[in-house]
Amino acid sequence: MTRLNLRSIGSYVVIVLILGAALGAVPVAFAEEAAAPPTPESNAEAIATVQSHANYLWTLVAACLVFLMQAGFALVETGLTRAKNAVNICMKNLMDFSVGSLAFFLIGFGLMFGVSSTGWFGTSGFLLSDFAVEQDPWVYVFWMFQVVFAATAATIVSGAMAERTKFTSYLMYSVFVSAFVYPIFGSWAWGGLYKGGGWLEAKGFIDFAGSTVVHSVGGWAALAGAMVLGPRLGRYGKDGKPRAMPGHNLVLATLGVFLLWFGWFGFNAGSTTTADTSIALIAVNTNLAAAAGAVAAMLTAWLYLKKPDATMALNGALAGLVGITAGCANVTPVSSIIIGLVAGTVVVFSVLFFDRLHIDDPVGAISVHGVNGAWGTLAAGLFNAEGTSLAIIGVQLLGIVAAFVWTFTTMWVFFKLVSVTVGLRVSAEEEVEGLDSHEHGNDAYAPDTFRTLAGDAGAGA
Amino acid sequence: MKKVECIVRPHLLDAVKTALQDVGIVGMSVSEVKGFGRQKGHTETYRGSEYKVEFLPKVKIEVAVSEELVEPVVEAVLKTAKTGKFGDGKIFVSALEEVVRIRTGERGEGAL
Numbered sequence: 001m002t003r004l005n006l007r008s009i010g011s012y013v014v015i016v017l018i019l020g021a022a023l024g025a026v027p028v029a030f031a032e033e034a035a036a037p038p039t040p041e042s043n044a045e046a047i048a049t050v051q052s053h054a055n056y057l058w059t060l061v062a063a064c065l066v067f068l069m070q071a072g073f074a075l076v077e078t079g080l081t082r083a084k085n086a087v088n089i090c091m092k093n094l095m096d097f098s099v100g101s102l103a104f105f106l107i108g109f110g111l112m113f114g115v116s117s118t119g120w121f122g123t124s125g126f127l128l129s130d131f132a133v134e135q136d137p138w139v140y141v142f143w144m145f146q147v148v149f150a151a152t153a154a155t156i157v158s159g160a161m162a163e164r165t166k167f168t169s170y171l172m173y174s175v176f177v178s179a180f181v182y183p184i185f186g187s188w189a190w191g192g193l194y195k196g197g198g199w200l201e202a203k204g205f206i207d208f209a210g211s212t213v214v215h216s217v218g219g220w221a222a223l224a225g226a227m228v229l230g231p232r233l234g235r236y237g238k239d240g241k242p243r244a245m246p247g248h249n250l251v252l253a254t255l256g257v258f259l260l261w262f263g264w265f266g267f268n269a270g271s272t273t274t275a276d277t278s279i280a281l282i283a284v285n286t287n288l289a290a291a292a293g294a295v296a297a298m299l300t301a302w303l304y305l306k307k308p309d310a311t312m313a314l315n316g317a318l319a320g321l322v323g324i325t326a327g328c329a330n331v332t333p334v335s336s337i338i339i340g341l342v343a344g345t346v347v348v349f350s351v352l353f354f355d356r357l358h359i360d361d362p363v364g365a366i367s368v369h370g371v372n373g374a375w376g377t378l379a380a381g382l383f384n385a386e387g388t389s390l391a392i393i394g395v396q397l398l399g400i401v402a403a404f405v406w407t408f409t410t411m412w413v414f415f416k417l418v419s420v421t422v423g424l425r426v427s428a429e430e431e432v433e434g435l436d437s438h439e440h441g442n443d444a445y446a447p448d449t450f451r452t453l454a455g456d457a458g459a460g461a
Numbered sequence: 462m463k464k465v466e467c468i469v470r471p472h473l474l475d476a477v478k479t480a481l482q483d484v485g486i487v488g489m490s491v492s493e494v495k496g497f498g499r500q501k502g503h504t505e506t507y508r509g510s511e512y513k514v515e516f517l518p519k520v521k522i523e524v525a526v527s528e529e530l531v532e533p534v535v536e537a538v539l540k541t542a543k544t545g546k547f548g549d550g551k552i553f554v555s556a557l558e559e560v561v562r563i564r565t566g567e568r569g570e571g572a573l
Contacts, residue, residue: 241510241511242509242510243510243511243512244505244506244507244508244510244511244512245507246507246512305506305509306506307506309506309507309508309509311507311508312508348509351508351509352509355508355509355510364508
């Protein structure tokens with residue numbers, strides 16, 4: 001009886017609170033009405049305020065979703081590489097975001113979204129300097145959304161260069177890509193989203209959420225890095241045949257792909273930076289392309305490599321996501337399935353192709369992001385729901401080529417310079433024993449039993 | 462006293478263990494080991510690249526027994542670990558000079 005009473009008292013309190021809140025709002029409304037009756041103008045202003053706040057909310061929530069993709073990348077890359085390098089790859093992911101955030105704040109954002117008189121790069125807004133606090137704080141939410149994109153492009157590279165790159169050199173890369181390479185290309189295609197205006201967007205280039213701007217740029221930087229670095233020791237036999245170096249934890253890799261998939265709803269649907277009804281189609285397209293990509297990659301591996309290799313299916317889901325990123329807002333759901341199916345098929349053959357060239361990419365980043373970024377950008381033109389034309393396809397191809405030429409060239413030169421100065425690669429001894437102990441003095445999976453031999457067992461005695 | 466080391470297929474560990482307990486074995490050490498014999502290895506593929514698995518996973522069971530238990534132990538292992546195919550493993554029997562129970566300091570058969 002007592003319990004029942006308590007429960008009904010609880011419900012009563014809740015109801016009173018809700019009513020109170022509702023009634024509390026009413027007198028305010030009455031008070032305003034009393035002061036000045038609503039006019040079409042005041043109503044329009046109120047509606048605009050609500051819309052503006054909704055835009056802030058949606059964009060910031062989406063930015064947080066995209067941020068979670070960093071965790072996804074960390075897990076995918078760690079899972080697909082060997083245990084002795086797990087700490088190193090986690091550190092590279094952590095520093096990509098941390099170093100990258102600072103570099104993008106100091107330099108990158110201004111180059112990408114500052115006022116651009118030439119169409120080639122922005123020249124204002126460094127350190128968010130020309131945005132006073134009392135002005136519209138939209139720049140802050142916009143910066144949050146853009147910095148997680150910059151970090152996504154940057155972190156793609158760590159997977160392709162995994163297990164053999166010197167940590168200090170990687171940090172230098174991290175600054176360079178977030179401060180210069182990504183923002184400058186970004187300004188060509190997306191500068192107009194804020195104060196800039198690039199030559200590529202002026203031609204009508206379609207890349208809604210960044211198949212090219214984010215993923216191809218990351219993928220081609222990864223290609224340059226993997227080529228300058230060379231393959232992991234023992235990856236290709238004397239006969240030239242690739243030798244497998246299985247990743248140490250496919251459960252982590254799978255969880256990483258799910259996190260990326262989850263974050264991608266923010267990546268694509270959030271790229272509206274507007275809370276409106278268009279986000280629904282974008283989310284559906286994103287999901288269908290990912291699903292189709294995973295299925296197509298699984299079937300391709302099954303037919304061509306005899307088994308439904310899990311790592312290929314995981315790559316396939318990501319390939320589908322990269323593929324739909326450019327066109328997610330302007331293709332139909334059926335088109336997005338086709339885009340995903342192609343992406344999932346392409347990614348398997350692309351992985352085998354780069355392997356044949358002895359370009360060692362432990363996680364398939366070049367194929368997932370570079371190659372499928374290009375495919376997605378082309379597909380956005382081909383499957384454009386408003387119709388396609390040779391002119392549209394031409395601009396899409398121009399954007400694809402521009403991204404490759406700019407990114408591959410600058411990154412190749414950068415990695416070469418690092419290679420001949422401070423060195424890009426760890427010593428053979430470090431590579432064989434693992435980067436975790438040599439570069440970081442850490443062990444990702446430190447065995448408790450043997451730690452006692454180091455002396456801390458008797459510390460309390 | 463003898464030490465009997467049995468290398469068996471991992472999935473048969475439980476059956477072997479139970480059979481050993483049934484003939485009166487009260488303690489054993491088990492470790493996961495890798496190696497090869499006539500079974501050799503096999504080839505697997507990962508992301509389209511082949512790799513040879515040369516050392517196959519097995520389980521090693523070690524028991525220390527008195528002389529009269531050696532045959533029952535060997536029989537029990539033969540009965541439970543044999544599939545008739547390559548890779549069933551081996552049994553090694555060797556002389557054991559001394560056994561000491563650390564808790565009590567007992568030595569010899571009493572410590573088994």
